[in-house]
Amino acid sequence: MNKNIKFALVFTFLLAFFGGKINAQVKSGDLVDGIAVVVGNEIILESDIEDQANFSKQQGAAIANKCEFVEGIISNKLLIYEAKRDTLIENRSAVIKDNANQKYTQILGQFPDEKTMLATYKFRTSFEMKNAIEKIDSDNYYGQMKYGRITEKADVTPNEVTDFFTTFQYQLPEVKDEVTLSQISIFPKLTDSHKDEVIGRLNKIKQAILGGETFESQARIYSEDPGSASNGGLYKAISKGKMVKPFEAAALNLQEGEMSDPVESDFGYHLIQLVKKSGKIYDARHILLKAEPNAAEIATAKKELDSIRTLINDGKMTFKEAAFRFSDDKKTKFNGGVLTAEDGSDKLEKLNLSPTIAYQIAGLNKGDITEVFQDKVQQDRKVVTFVKINDVIAAHKLDITTDYDRIKQMALNKKKNEMVEKWVKEKLPNIFISINDRYKDCKFKTDWRKSAETK
Known part of the structure; x- marks a missing residue:
């Protein structure tokens, strides 16, 4: 199929496109770590590529060609580089870091122990794995935001949809x-008596904390929230609107260090402790007991x-x-x-x-x-x-009479990809890009040598 009608966006650095078996235009074998690519001030190490590929392989993704894989990273890194310079795109570094820690904890819950998880994902330490998750999420966020900024005015007319179908109808899936x-x-x-039993358990935990036990230790022992229990119930850099309303209302009505009474939400019953509040961002710990019928x-x-x-x-x-x-x-x-x-x-x-x-x-x-x-x-x-x-x-087979909306979306994706490709070509002469010689035999679709490196 023509590359322009694929569903995939131009920035194939997205997690879904990362891992799998990486075959060769590049020779197989272990590579010595070092700088693989530089885009502006964005650096991609060989270890980053391998770590992210291993991580994504465990998520079920696959890609057949390492040169295409690396070119996707280069394209996305260019978007990321420009996104971080774009004052209209919010810097979410702190939130991304906190979310990476939460994802790590959630993945850990799927394994019997941390050692097994790290071996499965081929990381030596928890720091390495958390760092890899954070890099993927950060690049994903900035890449998508810049892609959206470039293509925000893209649209297709009915005639363009028809032309697209006429051109590609025999290649459509x-x-x-x-x-x-x-x-x-x-x-x-839950019956009233059942609710009272759950609330009573939470009140006993609260009394233990007031009696000298730490909120963190009690969260590790009793909380049924898999995303925060092992972290002492802590959620950091929570933005307003992120948590369910009863949780947020209770947390924001507390003083720093204060603890709530049991709070009911769709997930069960919580004890909440406000750790820190700064403007619309706050840190909070909680202990969740699920309302299990x-x-x-x-x-x-x-x-x-x-x-x-x-x-x-x-x-x-x-x-x-x-x-x-x-x-x-x-x-x-x-x-x-x-x-x-x-x-x-x-x-x-x-x-x-x-x-x-x-x-x-x-x-x-x-x-x-x-x-x-x-x-x-x-x-x-x-x-x-x-x-x-x-x-x-x-x-x-896709047909315009029965699948118009799908074909329209494919035509729109094609136009968006073309807009980004044009944007990349326009930016290329003014951005420093350096690619390690180990990729010199790769037949990239874009001539990255036209970047500012050669000037």
Whole structure:
């Protein structure tokens, strides 16, 4: 397929494009660490390339050619270099560093111990791995922000979409089997006695802290938040609006060092300690006890949801009305319960559905509604739900009559890539770029030798 119609953005430094088996235009074998590429004042070490490739390989990414891989890094580094000089792009270094620590903790939770994790990702120390995550996230952020600034006015007309389809119709990919689905979900509610039991446990922890135990130690022992428990419950550089409203309201009403009473949120019950506050940014520790419903509470929720399903089947209420009135899923209740993919499309590949939903809709047809079933959502929170099959779409070649929105997005991506390629060529003569001789045999698509290095 022509490179201009690929879904991938020009900055292929994104995590999804990093690792995998790196074959050779460059000779295989261990490379001595050193500077691989310099773009302006941005330096890429050989160890950075290898660390990021190893990290991404464990995330399931793959790339076949190291020269293409390195050129993607160069293109993205140019965007990053210019992004950091762009006064309209926010410097988020502190937040990125804190998020990298949280990601490290989350990944660690998937392994029996830290040594196993580091060996799997091929890092020697936790510092090296955290540093690699931070570099990836930082480059990803600045690359995307600059890409967005360059392409923010990009648009395509209907004629351009038609021309794109006419030109590339025989190269467009085949769409796999898909469905469009709607769902109504509710979270089982805890009984008053169950709530009192959880709150009582938190109050005992609070009394232990007031009696001399540190908040940090109690968070490590008791908190059920996998993202912060091992870090003593600490979240740093929290910006307003990032946390759920009950958490944020409680935290910002505290004085530095003060501790809250138990606070209820969608995730459970929290003890919160404000560590530091500066303007709209704050650091806080918390201890979370999840509001985990028991079997009786789940059964009650299923009975309630089944009565809603009956109203829909009897024609007394539309699915859209029921979703708006009863669903606890904030992402879908305002659009009739319709599930969407990451790109915003309502067409979902069957192969990418969760195992639970795939099992529940197996054998059903357009218009059918599943029975009520139990599922899990964010942070393993239990939910009961049922799903309606709005449409079933068989695998087919992309066609403008049935897939206009997809083809339009591909045409728009092509135009955006061309805008960035033009921008790179215009910037190239004024930016110093140096590439190590070990890549001299690479056949790059852009002539990086036209940079300021040769002037």
